[in-house]
Every structure is written in C-alpha cells, then in structure tokens.
Amino acid sequence: MQQVQPYLTFYGRCEEALAFYQEKLGAQVLFQMRFDEAPKDMPPCAPEHAKKIMHASFQIGSSILMGSDGDMSKPASYSGFSISITSDDVAAGEKAFNGLADGGKVGMPWQPTFWALGFGMVTDKFGVPWMVNVERPRE
Numbered sequence: 512m513q514q515v516q517p518y519l520t521f522y523g524r525c526e527e528a529l530a531f532y533q534e535k536l537g538a539q540v541l542f543q544m545r546f547d548e549a550p551k552d553m554p555p556c557a558p559e560h561a562k563k564i565m566h567a568s569f570q571i572g573s574s575i576l577m578g579s580d581g582d583m584s585k586p587a588s589y590s591g592f593s594i595s596i597t598s599d600d601v602a603a604g605e606k607a608f609n610g611l612a613d614g615g616k617v618g619m620p621w622q623p624t625f626w627a628l629g630f631g632m633v634t635d636k637f638g639v640p641w642m643v644n645v646e647r648p649r650e
Contacts, residue, residue: 630644
C-alpha cells in the first residue's frame, strides 16, 4: 500500500499554521517535534530556532498532511499544485473555504458550477493554495 501526503514547509510559521488549520478546518495535530527535541547526535540548530517545529503531522478529515518550519531563511513559495478538499455537504464546504480565505486571497469565489454544488479556490495566509469542492450528485 502507498499513500501520498502533502508535506508543507511554513518557513518559520508552522505553529501558527497548525493553530489556524485547527481553528478553521478542525485539524488535529497527531505528532509534533521541535528542533530542540532532536537527538543530541544531530547537528545543533541556531538557538533562535530551537522551539521551531522540525516535523509535524496533522489530520484534516480522513487525510493526513505533514509540515515543518523548514529553512527559515527563505520566504514561503508554493506553485504548481493545490490541496483539494472534497466535502459532501455544501455548508461544510463553504465554511472550510471561508476559513481558509481568512487573511488569504480568493482566486475563485465560492459558487455553484456545472460540476459542483459549491467550488472555490483560495490561497491561505501562509501562501498554500487550496480548492474546496462539493461535487454534484451523478444522475
């Protein structure tokens, strides 16, 4: 069995992102390790990065994503993909879309389309692109 799981680098904002996804999407943090919790035989990190997150996994619905503060010397940069949330409930889909849009940038407003009861595209305040979709039932 194989799984594909997005791994997001938040460039110093991982703890903030996890709290945001918990609030807006009901995410659950499954695991979190800070740089100062690494084994002592690992190269030391800069003291100002000791409490930053080296690795985390979190669950949204039935999906697990992973993340880290990563290389904090660079700004966040994501391109060429979107994380897609599929819901079977229009109200829940719209709530997720609006939550992700808080502080972010809407690419396509939440609306019905020819394939969906509700669909929208948004880049959240961390620069992560999302699509939220509630498919039309097939007849």
